[in-house]
Amino acid sequence: MRTLLLRACRPLNLTSTSRLQTQLLHAVSLRSLHTTHHLNIVKPFLLADIGEGITECQLIQWFVQPGARVEQFDKLCEVQSDKASVEITSPFDGVIKKLHYDPDDMAITGKPLVDIDIQSEITEEDEAKLAGGGGEEGAGSAAKESIGEHEIRVEGAAGVDVAEPAAENPGSQPTHPDRRRSSGKQDHSSLATPAVRHLTKEMKVAITDVRGTGKDGRVLKEDVHRHVAQSTQQQSTVHTPMQTSARADRKMPLTPIQTQMFKLMTRSLNIPHFLYTCATDVSSLTTLRKTLNISASSPDQRLTQLPFILKAVSLAFQHHPLLNSSLDSTDPAKPQLTYRSAHSFGVAIDTPSGLLVPVIRNVQDLSINEIAAQLRQLSEKARDNKLAPSDFSGASFTISNIGNIGGGVVSPVISEPQVAILGIGRSKIVPAFNQQGELVKVEELVFSWSADHRIVDGAECARCAERVKNLLEKPGKMMVEMR
Amino acid sequence: MITLNRACRRARGCQQLLIAHRRLSQSALDRLAQPVQSYISTSRDPYLNLSVEHYLLQKSAPESTILLLYVNRPSIVIGRNQNPWLEVNLALLNPSQQSQPETESPGLGNVDLVRRRSGGGTVFHDEGNVNWTVICPPKAFTRDKHAEMVVRALRSCGVERSRVNERHDIVLDQGERIADVDLDNTHITPYTRHAGLPEIRPLKVSGSAYKLTRQRALHHGTCLLSSPNLNIIPDYLHSPAKPHITARGVESVSSPVGNILLSNEHFIDAVRSKFSGKYRSPEGTEHIEVGEDWLDHEPVRQGYEELKSREWTFLQTPQFTISTSADPSCTTDVELTVRNGAISGGHLRHRGGAVIVELNAHSIGQRVHNITSWPETLSQMFTGVDCAEGRRLGAWFERMLPVQART
Numbered sequence: 001m002r003t004l005l006l007r008a009c010r011p012l013n014l015t016s017t018s019r020l021q022t023q024l025l026h027a028v029s030l031r032s033l034h035t036t037h038h039l040n041i042v043k044p045f046l047l048a049d050i051g052e053g054i055t056e057c058q059l060i061q062w063f064v065q066p067g068a069r070v071e072q073f074d075k076l077c078e079v080q081s082d083k084a085s086v087e088i089t090s091p092f093d094g095v096i097k098k099l100h101y102d103p104d105d106m107a108i109t110g111k112p113l114v115d116i117d118i119q120s121e122i123t124e125e126d127e128a129k130l131a132g133g134g135g136e137e138g139a140g141s142a143a144k145e146s147i148g149e150h151e152i153r154v155e156g157a158a159g160v161d162v163a164e165p166a167a168e169n170p171g172s173q174p175t176h177p178d179r180r181r182s183s184g185k186q187d188h189s190s191l192a193t194p195a196v197r198h199l200t201k202e203m204k205v206a207i208t209d210v211r212g213t214g215k216d217g218r219v220l221k222e223d224v225h226r227h228v229a230q231s232t233q234q235q236s237t238v239h240t241p242m243q244t245s246a247r248a249d250r251k252m253p254l255t256p257i258q259t260q261m262f263k264l265m266t267r268s269l270n271i272p273h274f275l276y277t278c279a280t281d282v283s284s285l286t287t288l289r290k291t292l293n294i295s296a297s298s299p300d301q302r303l304t305q306l307p308f309i310l311k312a313v314s315l316a317f318q319h320h321p322l323l324n325s326s327l328d329s330t331d332p333a334k335p336q337l338t339y340r341s342a343h344s345f346g347v348a349i350d351t352p353s354g355l356l357v358p359v360i361r362n363v364q365d366l367s368i369n370e371i372a373a374q375l376r377q378l379s380e381k382a383r384d385n386k387l388a389p390s391d392f393s394g395a396s397f398t399i400s401n402i403g404n405i406g407g408g409v410v411s412p413v414i415s416e417p418q419v420a421i422l423g424i425g426r427s428k429i430v431p432a433f434n435q436q437g438e439l440v441k442v443e444e445l446v447f448s449w450s451a452d453h454r455i456v457d458g459a460e461c462a463r464c465a466e467r468v469k470n471l472l473e474k475p476g477k478m479m480v481e482m483r
Numbered sequence: 484m485i486t487l488n489r490a491c492r493r494a495r496g497c498q499q500l501l502i503a504h505r506r507l508s509q510s511a512l513d514r515l516a517q518p519v520q521s522y523i524s525t526s527r528d529p530y531l532n533l534s535v536e537h538y539l540l541q542k543s544a545p546e547s548t549i550l551l552l553y554v555n556r557p558s559i560v561i562g563r564n565q566n567p568w569l570e571v572n573l574a575l576l577n578p579s580q581q582s583q584p585e586t587e588s589p590g591l592g593n594v595d596l597v598r599r600r601s602g603g604g605t606v607f608h609d610e611g612n613v614n615w616t617v618i619c620p621p622k623a624f625t626r627d628k629h630a631e632m633v634v635r636a637l638r639s640c641g642v643e644r645s646r647v648n649e650r651h652d653i654v655l656d657q658g659e660r661i662a663d664v665d666l667d668n669t670h671i672t673p674y675t676r677h678a679g680l681p682e683i684r685p686l687k688v689s690g691s692a693y694k695l696t697r698q699r700a701l702h703h704g705t706c707l708l709s710s711p712n713l714n715i716i717p718d719y720l721h722s723p724a725k726p727h728i729t730a731r732g733v734e735s736v737s738s739p740v741g742n743i744l745l746s747n748e749h750f751i752d753a754v755r756s757k758f759s760g761k762y763r764s765p766e767g768t769e770h771i772e773v774g775e776d777w778l779d780h781e782p783v784r785q786g787y788e789e790l791k792s793r794e795w796t797f798l799q800t801p802q803f804t805i806s807t808s809a810d811p812s813c814t815t816d817v818e819l820t821v822r823n824g825a826i827s828g829g830h831l832r833h834r835g836g837a838v839i840v841e842l843n844a845h846s847i848g849q850r851v852h853n854i855t856s857w858p859e860t861l862s863q864m865f866t867g868v869d870c871a872e873g874r875r876l877g878a879w880f881e882r883m884l885p886v887q888a889r890t
Contacts, residue, residue: 050695058564058731058801060563060564060799060801073697075697078563080562080563080564080602081602082602082603083562083601083602083603083604083626083650083651083691083692083693084601084602084603084626084692084693084694084695085562085563085564085600085601085602085693085694085695086694086695086696087694087695087696087697089696089697103801103823104731104801104802106731201809247681247682250682250684253736255649255650384625386625
């Protein structure tokens with residue numbers, strides 16, 4: 001229900017993406033317009049996500065000009081991104097007020113494409129396409145969110161299950177980010193002017209080795225000079241790596257998923273991670289699962305470990321809400337910590353195209369069966385390429401299970417704004433002593449918790465980890481904690 | 484059959500005043516509403532085939548799913564937003580008009596240059612390459628779906644090395660058998676090499692491109708079956724102007740290519756079979772032939788004329804700049820900016836000199852593809868260029884932006 005608010009005194013700033021605009025849009029109910037009173041609402045229509053992790057595309061041609069009257073579904077423009085040329089149509093009736101790009105410009109996903117004077121009813125979905133996104137934050141932070149979320153569609157996947165390659169220690173990254181590009185014949189004319197490329201030839205430098213600091217990653221003359229200076233320095237300190245044979249190196253562009261991962265994990269470099277590992281005896285859990293699975297109606301209705309683990313973590317978070325919080329450190333002087341009420345767990349999935357982390361929401365309200373059903377659904381969607389950007393947004397905590405591939409202790413990397421992450425390896429049978437001091441076989445599974453030491457201290461993380469361990473070692477304890 | 488058609492068309496041409504529009508037959512128009520449609524073109528004309536494809540995209544019922552198969556005579560097809568001067572060795576395309584004896588044509592005769600309406604990069608078509616198109620509703624669309632269908636068709640013909648890669652292209656894995664894999668998975672083969680093994684690059688046999696409208700999604704791809712021209716394709720797709728052009732727009736990603744070594748008929752049957760299996764039509768799917776008679780239908784003809792026009796081919800190029808400055812053999816720095824295929828600005832400076840000569844205003848708007856003589860054009864563009872220099876620069880520009888023969 002939208003009520004009509006009177007804000008007649010405040011001037012409407014059409015180009016700012018302020019909270020005011022959002023509220024004004026929410027506030028005005030078109031159904032309450034009098035026929036004699038015409039309200040002009042000029043809204044920026046945002047370029048929608050076209051999937052594949054694509055953040056920008058080239059504007060090829062406009063089909064309208066400012067002043068043109070459009071009806072719903074009229075063509076506005078054609079854009080092109082790598083292999084796809086896409087026609088964008090207007091969701092509303094209205095009059096075009098302003099075009100935000102010239103032909104050949106790169107249009108940014110999530111940013112305004114045209115301004116339309118809307119003269120039709122707007123549905124809730126349509127509001128989301130306009131600046132302000134219909135959310136609580138203004139469009140500025142909506143745009144930031146869209147980079148923080150994993151807005152990637154899955155490429156045709158098969159064999160989808162949860163896994164994450166054990167994350168490398170971020171501290172060991174090389175000084176030159178290894179940007180692999182296509183080889184030799186491949187043209188980089190869009191990355192440097194002919195003058196700069198002439199310079200690279202003179203200085204005998206491969207342009208693909210130089211990191212560009214100009215617009216769009218362009219290589220400037222200073223970059224070439226800097227590269228030359230750096231490599232002469234490095235030559236004296238670095239041994240040439242052993243060549244095992246005369247194979248050629250291959251330079252490849254990053255895939256969309258790799259690009260997204262690169263951006264996200266680079267930001268994670270700011271987080272001081274500490275690792276706490278905890279070996280858990282899951283023998284009782286396995287016995288319980290076997291019993292339950294006997295009565296499973298079909299093989300894919302069988303319960304795996306993961307739903308139990310998710311539930312155990314959620315139960316533990318009732319006592320340790322700090323690990324489910326979000327840290328906003330955009331202003332380093334004023335970090336903002338938000339305790340999130342909902343347990344929205346991102347679950348890392350390995351697909352042929354790479355790592356994806358769709359989210360299961362409100363785990364605190366779900367039963368273990370329901371969690372299992374949702375996991376199955378997400379796997380299927382990933383397989384059928386049906387994951388939408390909304391499936392990736394809003395995680396408060398992430399769980400990464402690489403157990404189907406292997407792993408003992410792992411060191412997972414936290415995605416901001418989360419403050420912790422849990423990595424799980426593969427369980428194995430190990431010898432242990434029981435209470436009577438006899439040697440017995442137990443099934444051991446190592447839980448590796450990484451937490452942000454700016455917010456979480458070792459003791460708190462350890463307490464939470466031990467609580468999860470206890471719940472899983474004696475599943476009966478989970479039962480008495482459930483609401 | 485074709486000559487008969489042509490004779491009829493000429494006759495019809497005379498009668499055009501009497502017959503207002505020749506239309507597609509009513510049954511052909513009705514067919515556009517059927518939920519599943521399959522077409523095959525009998526024409527080798529790339530402009531016609533792409534026009535038919537575009538017509539089907541625009542006019543078929545929104546909920547329908549369509550397969551179209553076609554083969555083109557030798558032609559180079561660039562993406563919607565690409566730069567022909569950057570992607571193609573234009574000098575090779577019309578060998579009969581070649582004035583320079585040293586540019587020996589590889590022997591293919593005339594090769595058409597076509598700009599298609601979907602995105603993506605530049606590809607070479609010839610009779611050993613079969614093109615496939617699937618048009619479907621956007622709800623059902625994913626970038627891999629129909630590439631996977633084609634891979635299944637290939638595998639049913641015994642091509643067990645074929646798979647879909649991360650770029651939605653179809654590749655053939657090379658090298659020895661590595662592991663047993665799930666054969667239902669179209670993204671991996673028993674030959675797919677994993678990290679830890681020395682890399683052997685797979686051969687690309689099919690590239691994909693897409694066009695997405697509000698109501699329809701089009702995915703088309705090539706399929707290299709038995710092209711005799713593999714070794715000369717690189718010559719056509721390597722432009723001498725590349726190092727000297729700074730441009731926006733999509734660049735081609737080059738990959739090593741190879742032939743699958745399957746006959747066109749075998750492949751076509753397999754694709755049709757997989758398509759019919761996937762999109763079952765209660766009456767069974769009839770495979771309809773499409774030919775030059777479709778040109779009689781006004782919307783198809785309009786699209787055809789547009790695709791053939793030099794305006795579409797050259798003026799749809801995103802802005803770019805070409806400059807002699809990276810070429811040490813030039814003694815003069817000349818830079819030209821080209822917008823919408825026409826000169827929009829430029830300047831000239833003698834190397835070692837300080838004076839910069841701006842482009843003459845009357846040259847702005849000169850369409851590059853209409854230039855007939857570079858030395859003459861350059862002397863009109865910049866005042867103070869002497870004969871010898873004009874000849875040298877003219878020769879350079881002629882190599883980079885070859886004069887287009889008047890068709």
